[in-house]
Amino acid sequence: MKLVWPTPTQGAENVTEIVILASLENNSFIQMDTIQVGTTFHNEALVQNLKPSTSYRFKLLLLTKWGCMPEPEVCTEETRTKPEPRALRLRSEAQLADDSEWPNTQVYVPLKKEVERARKDFTLTTGQSGGVRKYIIGGEHKDLDQDKVLLVVGGTGAGKTTLINSMVNYLYEVKKEDEFRFRLVSQIEETQESGYSTKVKSKTKWVTAFVLNNTRLHYRLTVVDTPGFGDTEGIQRDKETTRYIKEWFSQKGPDGLDRLDAVCMVVKSSETRLTHQAQFELNQVVALFGKDMESNILPLLTFCDASKPPALEALKAANVPFKNYYKFNNSAFFEGSDMDEFQKMFWKLGVSSFEKFFEGIEILPVRSLSLSKEVCEKRERLEFQVIALQFKVAQEITQLETMRQEFEVMKNHEADIQRNSDFSYTVVEQRQIMCDLEGTGQHTTNCLNCNITCHESCAYSDDKDKEKCWAMTDGKCRICPLKCEWNFHKNLPYIIARIPLTIRKTNEDLKRKYEQAVSNKELAENMLESIAEQLMKTQSEINADIQLTRQHLRELSKIAMRPSRMTEVSYIEIMIANEKSNAENGWQQRVEHLEHQLKIAKAIAEANDPNYDPLAKYKQSTEGKLNFLAERFPKISEGWLADKAKSAVKKSKAAFCAVGNFLIGSEDNSNPAHKKRKSKMPVIQYV
Numbered sequence: 001m002k003l004v005w006p007t008p009t010q011g012a013e014n015v016t017e018i019v020i021l022a023s024l025e026n027n028s029f030i031q032m033d034t035i036q037v038g039t040t041f042h043n044e045a046l047v048q049n050l051k052p053s054t055s056y057r058f059k060l061l062l063l064t065k066w067g068c069m070p071e072p073e074v075c076t077e078e079t080r081t082k083p084e085p086r087a088l089r090l091r092s093e094a095q096l097a098d099d100s101e102w103p104n105t106q107v108y109v110p111l112k113k114e115v116e117r118a119r120k121d122f123t124l125t126t127g128q129s130g131g132v133r134k135y136i137i138g139g140e141h142k143d144l145d146q147d148k149v150l151l152v153v154g155g156t157g158a159g160k161t162t163l164i165n166s167m168v169n170y171l172y173e174v175k176k177e178d179e180f181r182f183r184l185v186s187q188i189e190e191t192q193e194s195g196y197s198t199k200v201k202s203k204t205k206w207v208t209a210f211v212l213n214n215t216r217l218h219y220r221l222t223v224v225d226t227p228g229f230g231d232t233e234g235i236q237r238d239k240e241t242t243r244y245i246k247e248w249f250s251q252k253g254p255d256g257l258d259r260l261d262a263v264c265m266v267v268k269s270s271e272t273r274l275t276h277q278a279q280f281e282l283n284q285v286v287a288l289f290g291k292d293m294e295s296n297i298l299p300l301l302t303f304c305d306a307s308k309p310p311a312l313e314a315l316k317a318a319n320v321p322f323k324n325y326y327k328f329n330n331s332a333f334f335e336g337s338d339m340d341e342f343q344k345m346f347w348k349l350g351v352s353s354f355e356k357f358f359e360g361i362e363i364l365p366v367r368s369l370s371l372s373k374e375v376c377e378k379r380e381r382l383e384f385q386v387i388a389l390q391f392k393v394a395q396e397i398t399q400l401e402t403m404r405q406e407f408e409v410m411k412n413h414e415a416d417i418q419r420n421s422d423f424s425y426t427v428v429e430q431r432q433i434m435c436d437l438e439g440t441g442q443h444t445t446n447c448l449n450c451n452i453t454c455h456e457s458c459a460y461s462d463d464k465d466k467e468k469c470w471a472m473t474d475g476k477c478r479i480c481p482l483k484c485e486w487n488f489h490k491n492l493p494y495i496i497a498r499i500p501l502t503i504r505k506t507n508e509d510l511k512r513k514y515e516q517a518v519s520n521k522e523l524a525e526n527m528l529e530s531i532a533e534q535l536m537k538t539q540s541e542i543n544a545d546i547q548l549t550r551q552h553l554r555e556l557s558k559i560a561m562r563p564s565r566m567t568e569v570s571y572i573e574i575m576i577a578n579e580k581s582n583a584e585n586g587w588q589q590r591v592e593h594l595e596h597q598l599k600i601a602k603a604i605a606e607a608n609d610p611n612y613d614p615l616a617k618y619k620q621s622t623e624g625k626l627n628f629l630a631e632r633f634p635k636i637s638e639g640w641l642a643d644k645a646k647s648a649v650k651k652s653k654a655a656f657c658a659v660g661n662f663l664i665g666s667e668d669n670s671n672p673a674h675k676k677r678k679s680k681m682p683v684i685q686y687v
Helices: 086-092 160-171 187-194 235-250 276-286 291-296 311-317 341-363 370-412 414-419 463-468 507-514 523-559 568-582 587-607 623-632 634-642 646-664
Strands: 002-004 015-024 029-036 044-046 055-064 106-109 112-114 120-123 129-137 147-154 180-182 204-212 220-225 262-268 297-302 424-436 445-447 452-455 494-506
Touching (some): 262 311, 370 424, 445 494
Parallel strands (some): 129 204, 147 220
Antiparallel strands (some): 002 044, 015 029, 015 055, 120 129, 424 494
């Protein structure tokens, strides 16, 4: 601070020292400085080392060789120092980075205070750790009652890290002539955390919220940073990222995420065409949100020049919804203070880009995440419904295939059966096995009643929390065939899987399975009746599941920006082909995850088709086969049809036709000769 005082009217030539005293906030005066006076009297001085934003009063003591001058002490009015620049204040508590990525400047990491209660840890399907966490930057700022939240997503290499770091320097008013810069995330950390590095595999993967206080904005800003999409672990890793975002939606209270001002998609401006993986990943993010968020999706295009970014057309071609976009070129933010004119121009452009961006954020409508939470919940229910549907269809097809094999056995051993001779045969059956997960850190939800795995990778390790598992609705499991209560489920160190095994059986096994002691029917007739009953029962259950799946799709279409995942099929198929073609390190595991997602995407697409029939390949039926089965088993036919509404008649007929087609094969039952057969079981005569 500069102090100025008048020259004394008398005795100025006798002054040898000028003592400057200061009082802080009306406390006692203390000596701040002493000026030695030579032949010329001093009328001003620059007082240094003052505290910012502090009230001071100053006074002067004019000393001569005889002591203090008898003149009155010179006092100043109370004055207040200017606030310390934001950048210097943040630097005072920051840590100098050991290994700077920018050799031309000093790089500091701001002090980050973690909000422990907001932290949520998960164990990934890969055995790694990760989750959501929250840090406060820039100290506390309780005076602000307004805040805004930005979710930042983008592919590895799109410039997301540099964009966030540049934003922090802009917000804390770092000047181009300053010899230091700030960074929140290093490029090395980002590369490792995203899993993109081929040399180092990250042990942790986090979605991190940075609460930025005391910036140049008049509100508190929260930037939610996500791991870069498109890493070497592929689609499974990206699904973990979207899972974290959904988990943050579900957290309640001030540490959760109940509102969002913008979803910022960081994309390279030079992208003329998004890769199929990039399209898939961006659509995964869009699929998290309700239709009300469409105007709040903002592409942030990096590495821009004066021309129109080609990435805009690429985003439109990928059906990414957006109404506005922002261009950035942050190349000058970390060039250091010794800039040439070209770099100074880019610094100015970078500052201008952030000014326009935050002006745009001001006018965006704030969006509650209640609709987005509903979208996430319905999408999860849809996915689990499809998984359950796939499970039932797979079981039914397996049963039918086993019956077909046994039917072939009966054809081949007709004489042995009539003579009651012993024989053996082999069939392929699905058997359960336990896949050990010991030491992987993966949590499961296994049903002790049904003896199946209902959720292979559960967030909850404590059995007391299994009611919160994704597989549960209203306290019951959606995956269990018996819809078991949640407390029948445990976290066990294994997954129960079904694999095909070749089993050797005997004629006694065949009899026990199909003969009924109270019946005089032939073994073959019992077998056909059993197949018909089983098929119709399961078909009814499958049809109910299909209707529920379609209901979920209809509900999603009303509220979600991406109601259906049908477009995923082509993306995933091409990604699988690329992985197999490139055969880069770890491609087999990535293909495995992709094929799993492809099955779900296809199942959802098929279920949305009104003509969808999961057992279609067993149903090339004709009216003759329907009549044949109805004639052979009138009790089953009449009982089934009598209890069903008109709409169910078609399903029942299809079920009977399926059995006939499955067992009789491609016979032409319209042939009148078939109707004249007099044998008790013409199908067993193998005509």
